[in-house]
Amino acid sequence: MALFEMKWLRRMVRRHTNPIPEHRAEMWKRRLSIGYAILAWQAFGLVCYMVYTGRNDWAKFYGYKTEEDLALSPAQQFARHLNVEGTGKIIRLSGFKKVEEIPFDAKEAKRVKE
Template identity: 50%
Template sequence: MYGLQWLRRLIRRNTSPIEETTAHKWKQRLSIAYMLLAWNAFGFVAYSWYKGRGDWADYYGFKTEEDKNMPNNEYFARTIGRPGTTKLITMRGFSVVDTKDFDYEAEKEKERQLATEQRPLNMEEKIARKRRLIEAELARIQAEEAENSQ
């Protein structure tokens, strides 16, 4: 509250005081409106979960297959992005099932290397890659034909 003293002074300077009964009446009205809004939000979330849209990121296609198959503790460790090694503990009930060390920087480096391997190719690289694939397929077919003819 100490950091917002300027806001309090600004409001008190630019508004006039209201009666206590009026303030109480509006406080009740706002609390009822808040209660109705919260109840409807809860109902919307419960209905979405019931209809199978509980994981909205998966439902709307924002999650990759890798994210879907990743354990929750590793997913949140990646999201937080804490530097250094983190110990991830998997629990079932009150018992520890698995412990694993997770290094965020090492995982990021793996992702960077994978991204450079899968970078967009220019036209010459695309043509060369297709040519190599066609030549490999042709060699495989010729080897099968030679094997079948014997």
């Protein structure tokens, strides 16, 4: 397996390191996989705890979102933060069906933001 086809990196690592015995490499591979599993389990537990305590929207919980931001749909918030130029439509889909079509005006969004 070439690491993104960076052969120069492979050559440099091979030149500056010594080979290790297979059993030691297998031992460290096992240890690292156990460590990764424990870390992933802890991260999953943290996410579940945050959702359970109501802090899954951390920006809202810590007061970084205003009431105006909360009233907008996520598509409108992204369009406003990306400074989309001009006017257009935001189309909301559910599966393959169009659910809603909202007109979007960038000038009005900037005025609300300020």
